[in-house]
Amino acid sequence: MKTIKSPEELKRLRNEILGRRHPKGEGTNDKVLIRVHSGTSGLASGANEIFDFITLELEKRNIDAVVIRTGDMGYCFAEPTIEVTLPGKQPVVFGYVDKLKADEIIEKYIKGGGLVEGILPVNYQTIE
Amino acid sequence: MSQYRMQIMVCSGTGCSNLNSEAIFDNLQLEIEAFALENEIQVVRTGCFGLCGLGPVVRVMPGEVIYTxxxxxxxxxxxxxxxxxxRKVERLLHKDPVSRKILSTEPELSPFKKQLRIVLRNCGIIDPENIEEAIAANGYEALAKALTELTPDDAIKIIKDSGLRGRGGGGFPxxxxxxIARNNQAEEKYVVCNADEGDPGAFMDRSVLEGDPHAVLEAMAICGYCIGAGKGLIYIRAEYPLAVARLKTAISQAREYGLLGNNIMGTGFNFDIEIKYGAGAFVCGEETALIHSMEGLRGEPTVKPPFPAESGFxxxxxxxxxxxxxxxxxxVILKGADWFRSIGTEKSKGTKVFALAGKINNVGLVEVPMGTTLREVIFExxxxxxxxxKFKAAQTGGPSGGCLTEKHLDTPIDFDNLVAAGSMMGSGGLIVMDEDDCMVSVAKFFLEFTVEESCGKCSPCRIGNKRLHELLEHITKGKGTPxxxxRLRNMSKxxxxxxxxxxxxxxxxxxxSTLDNFIEEYVSHVTVKKCPAGQCRDLMEYFIIEANCVGCTACARVCPVNAITGVRKEPHVINPExxxxxxxxxxxxKFDAIIIH
Structure with missing residues (x-):
């Protein structure tokens, strides 16, 4: 692993990573990006199972996607929650995800762009 | 990619559902079908928009038009x-209540996004176990800026000018x-991160450590640079295994990338971080007790001064x-003091994360600018x-705080307003209570916690709290006197x-605070021996309404002590003895015949 030896190198590394993909996942990616919120409350409600299910099913169904684990977003009432970013689209957060729901999300939203019930609307702004 | 030209989202959160959003959904669906548009337009139910005061809410995409x-x-x-x-239906767009002007429907400018995430900026967005994700999200950029462009004094000045106050509870600038720590000369100094989150119902620190551990590591390094320390310690409770694991991963990755350790980014600055485990004692959130615990001593506080800034670890x-x-x-370092100052109230800048718990629909974390009202946080x-x-009270500040009642709903939340209202910010736990909660029991619950968590070093706390708890116990059992x-009030003081x-x-x-705000509940407990909320078991009396009882004997059969008697098909009675x-x-x-007096 490379050691960062100067602030310039840090910048270069960031640009390199950003070139590979966009950190907040908006649009520039050509792959579907799925974040499985796996903090304590997510895990307690079964986020691990959902992570495994989604990874496996996407592979089975030949969908090119990146699935990552992140911390929780604070939607503890609706865990497990996942966030799906389709290429060129704003991220959408789905709550109360079980295997059935995950299947529906893959079939309806990821494959066809149709929304699925259980969306948690974005009600916050963040800083860049 | 989308096969739909337009999507209509109908809020089906609890608030909107109660206002019949389901019928809106059905009608929209019928209308769409009437025009045979079901293949082009999708109607879908969504979770809460956080706009419950304006519900039911319908949002149309694209265009993000929100109808209220x-x-x-x-x-x-x-x-x-x-x-x-x-054409937008102007009539249903959200208008400013005073000017009747239509507020912008642009998502970024809209008043709908009450939350502003600074602390939680990366939580749920980046992979906490991959430092590259943190770097891509501007991680360690502020450290690089501080090390190369700012002197320690400059950096401290930015933090000072920003008006940032300690979020652990005290609100010290x-x-x-x-x-102060910088001005105290010593060969060795320490930066300590207090992750001993002990307030019942507060879990924002855990979420930050689980979701964005690098943010904390970076800031500790900046602090080390500013005060002249080479070593950082994170005091975290062992009850947070996931946070500990992610911190460990983050620290080792940061070392690997040369962002912690010797000669960070080639600037000659050395800083490393170590984790210290706490056993989950509430008192160890107090800084002197925390330091003693890290030293391997008993987690007991000592008198300040000396403050840790003079003589700590x-x-x-x-x-x-x-x-x-x-x-x-x-x-703050990256965007500057003025930016941070522009958020919040006069004396409390920036945002605050609240952990919503209790009788509230959307239990979880929210981050709002200081000065947001309690009403917005709870109801929207x-x-x-x-x-x-019905809303009754919200406890802020955990066992050290007080409760806020209906009259405080429109008070802008900041450090000073909460103190003025008889509570405190604390670490940001917000426990919501409804009409079914007995405030005497609430006070008793928190006292139980402090009795348990008191370290026992000083007698007022060790013995006094125990006595307070006994008095409350007495009152909830119906044995109290006016x-x-x-006595409660005097002893508390x-x-x-x-x-x-x-x-x-x-x-x-x-x-x-419960005595001040809910004195009538206390009075009712000690005079007529009734608990208005019907929560204190010893003050309850179960009673069968004769008119409703059909004599099915179900109650008599389920009673474990055979207190219910009666003839089949005739009203039964409960023997209160x-x-x-x-x-x-x-x-x-099944007939609602049994009520609690």
Whole structure:
């Protein structure tokens, strides 16, 4: 692993990573990006199972996607929650995800762009 | 990619559902089908928009148009006007209550996004176990800026000017704290991150550490640079295994990338971080007790001064900050003091994360600018009270805080306003109580916690709190007298005035604040021996309404002590002498014949 030896190198590394993909996942990616919120409350409600299910099913169904684990977003009432970013689209957060729901999300939203019930609307702004 | 031209989202959160959003959904669906548009337009139910005060809410995409206070009859107009003709239904757009002007429907400018995430900026977005994700999200950029462009004094000045105050509860200005630590000369100094989150119901520090550990590591390094420390310590409770694991991963990755350790980014600055485990004692959130615990001593507080900034860990100048405070540092350094100052109220800048718990629909974390009102937090972002019950109080500041009542709903939340209202910010736990909660029991619950968590070093806290708890126990059992209320108040004041550390000095707050705000409940407990909320078991009396009872015998059969007698098909009676008030009969009764007095 490379050691960062100067602030310039840090910048270069960031640009390199950003070139590979966009950190907040908006649009520039050509792959579907799925974040499985796996903090304590997510895990307690079964986020691990959902992570495994989604990874496996996407592979089975030949969908090119990146699935990552992140911390929780604070939607503890609706865990497990996942966030799906389709290429060129704003991220959408789905709550109360079980295997059935995950299947529906893959079939309806990821494959066809149709929304699925259980969306948690974005009600916050963040800083860049 | 989308096969739909337009999507209509109908809020089906609890608030909107109670206002019949389901009928709106049905009507929209019917209208769409009437025009045979179901393959082009999708109608879908969504979770809470956090706009419960304006519900039911319908949002149309693309364009992100949000309609508020929609009725089922409006469905036709939305479809014919908006969907068919592409014209917004002006009548239903959200208007400013005063000027009647239509507020912007642009998502970024809209008033709908009450939350502003600075501390939680990366939580749920980046992979906490991959440092590259943190770097891509501007991680360690602020450290690079501080090390190369700023002197320690410059950096401290930015923090001071930003008005950032400690988020752990006290609200002490962070920049000032750093300056004091910087000015104390010593060969060795320490930066300590207080991750001993002990307030019942607060979990924002855990979420930050689990979701964005690098934010904390980076800020600790910046602090080390500012005060002249080479070593950082994170004091975290062992009950947070996931946070500990992610911190460990983050620290080792940061070392690998040369962002911690010797000669960071080639600037000659050395800083490393070590994790210290706490056993989950509440008092160890107090900085002197925390330091003793890290030294391997008993987690007991000592008198300040000397403050840790003079003589802390191993007798060296030590700067202790809370996780949430550290999480604010990088954005402040990068975006500047003026930016941070522009958010919040006059004396409290920036945002605050609240952990919503209790009888609220959207349990979870929210981050709002200081100065947001309690009403906005509870009824809009939090989705209101569960089961449509009535709001009674919100406890802030955990066992050291007090309760806020209906009259405080429109007070802008900041450090000083909360203190003025008889509570405190604390670490940001917000426990919501509804009409079914007995405030005497609430005070008793918090006292139980402090009795358990008192370290026992000073007698006012060790003995006083125990006595306070006994008095409350007495009252909830129906054995209290009006004189007990004065005793409660006096004893609370003495404990507050004479305790050694913050734990004892604030532990009677829940008692005092419930006495101030809900005196009638206390009076009712000690005079007529009734609990108005019907929660104190010893003060309840179960009673069968003759007119409703059909004599099905279900209650008599379920009663574990045979307190219910009666002839089949005739009204039954409960013998209060035998009844143990378990409530089994009430649960069993299908005819609502059993009530609690």
């Amino acid at each position: 206070r929609v009725t089922p009859d409006d469905a036709a107009e939305i479809v014919t006007e908006h969907v068919l003709k592409g 962070t920049g000032l704290k750093w300056e 191993r007798g060296k100048p030590t700067n202790v900050n809370n996780v949430e405070t550290f999480a604010c540092i990088s954005p 972002i939090g989705g209101g009270i569960r089961d449509g019950k 004189a007990d209320l004065d 003495v404990i507050k005035d004479t305790s050694l550390c913050g734990l004892g000095q604030s532990s009677p707050n829940p008692v005092l 035998i009844c143990i008030k378990c409530g089994a009969c009430k649960e069993k009764c």
